[in-house]
Amino acid sequence: MSAAPPPYRGRLAPSPTGYLHLGHARTFWIAQERAAAAGGALILRSEDLDQARCRAEFRAAMLEDLRWFGLRWSEGPDVGGPHAPYTQSERMAHYTAAFEELRARGVIYPCNCSRQDVLRALGAPHAGEDEPLYPGTCRPRRGKLEIPNPKSETQRAGVNWRFRVPDGETITFSDRALGPHRETAGRDFGDFLVWRKDDLPSYQLACVVDDAAMGITEVVRGADLLTSTCRQLLLDRALGLAAPAFFHCPLMTDVSGLRLAKRDHATSLRALRAGGATPEKLRAQF
Numbered sequence: 004m005s006a007a008p009p010p011y012r013g014r015l016a017p018s019p020t021g022y023l024h025l026g027h028a029r030t031f032w033i034a035q036e037r038a039a040a041a042g043g044a045l046i047l048r049s050e051d052l053d054q055a056r057c058r059a060e061f062r063a064a065m066l067e068d069l070r071w072f073g074l075r076w077s078e079g080p081d082v083g084g085p086h087a088p089y090t091q092s093e094r095m096a097h098y099t100a101a102f103e104e105l106r107a108r109g110v111i112y113p114c115n116c117s118r119q120d121v122l123r124a125l126g127a128p129h130a131g132e133d134e135p136l137y138p139g140t141c142r143p144r145r146g147k148l149e150i151p152n153p154k155s156e157t158q159r160a161g162v163n164w165r166f167r168v169p170d171g172e173t174i175t176f177s178d179r180a181l182g183p184h185r186e187t188a189g190r191d192f193g194d195f196l197v198w199r200k201d202d203l204p205s206y207q208l209a210c211v212v213d214d215a216a217m218g219i220t221e222v223v224r225g226a227d228l229l230t231s232t233c234r235q236l237l238l239d240r241a242l243g244l245a246a247p248a249f250f251h252c253p254l255m256t257d258v259s260g261l262r263l264a265k266r267d268h269a270t271s272l273r274a275l276r277a278g279g280a281t282p283e284k285l286r287a288q289f
């Protein structure tokens with residue numbers, strides 16, 4: 004007889020880089036409904052690695068706006084829980100351990116290129132922000148990765164690190180909302196950032212490490228993060244971690260068809276609330 008599946012654990016993973024908007028609220032509402040339908044738990048994780056963009060006022064507003072909207076979590080930065088801390092900037096030990104594991108397995112390499120993707124790697128790549136295909140400038144030749152470089156033995160900071168993707172391999176998974184999805188490594192995406200020279204993990208690595216450490220069984224998030232999933236599955240495999248299931252929600256757009264973004268203050272939950280909206284009325288639009 005096969006073992007019973009682990010109990011459902013979902014997560015809300017906002018970044019306090021601005022005020023949450025109606026699009027976030029809808030995705031999180033779907034996450035909450037799916038957790039409730041499965042009789043599972045919902046975890047709140049604050050993804051604040053990009054300290055230059057995260058602000059104390061956004062952190063406070065994030066918790067307040069989520070609660071106002073009717074979202075509830077049983078583990079999180081404000082309530083604690085067995086997998087604390089639930090704030091990424093306080094979880095560096097988990098990320099450095101994963102980095103060392105990847106380095107020991109010879110699947111990452113140092114990269115000196117200064118490119119746009121390095122600048123952006125701390126945040127989740129939303130629509131139009133996906134990292135460009137890395138041309139492989141710093142990629143060592145095959146076979147070279149296995150030879151430990153004495154200089155890189157201890158040094159982690161001071162250089163960017165990329166994950167070497169298995170060129171030509173097609174990664175497939177079945178999204179619970181959008182159906183089958185496939186991407187070919189080296190063609191649809193290339194060697195991606197896992198660590199930045201300022202000694203911070205990329206969003207891709209931090210997300211995988213935390214979802215596994217927190218026992219997340221299903222990731223519910225916006226469809227614009229679909230293209231991150233194959234990268235994350237490769238990281239799960241390289242780290243020997245069980246991958247969660249995925250449910251990517253179609254995105255909410257504004258009247259002109261553009262994706263809602265934090266910079267558009269009109270759809271922030273704060274502004275809607277100040278204008279007299281109630282969570283019930285807003286949810287009726289979903």
Ligand code: GLU
Binds near residue numbers: 016018127210225
């Ligand atoms: N923190 C990310 C964001 O706010 C979400 C990442 C995820 O759900 O994997 O865009």
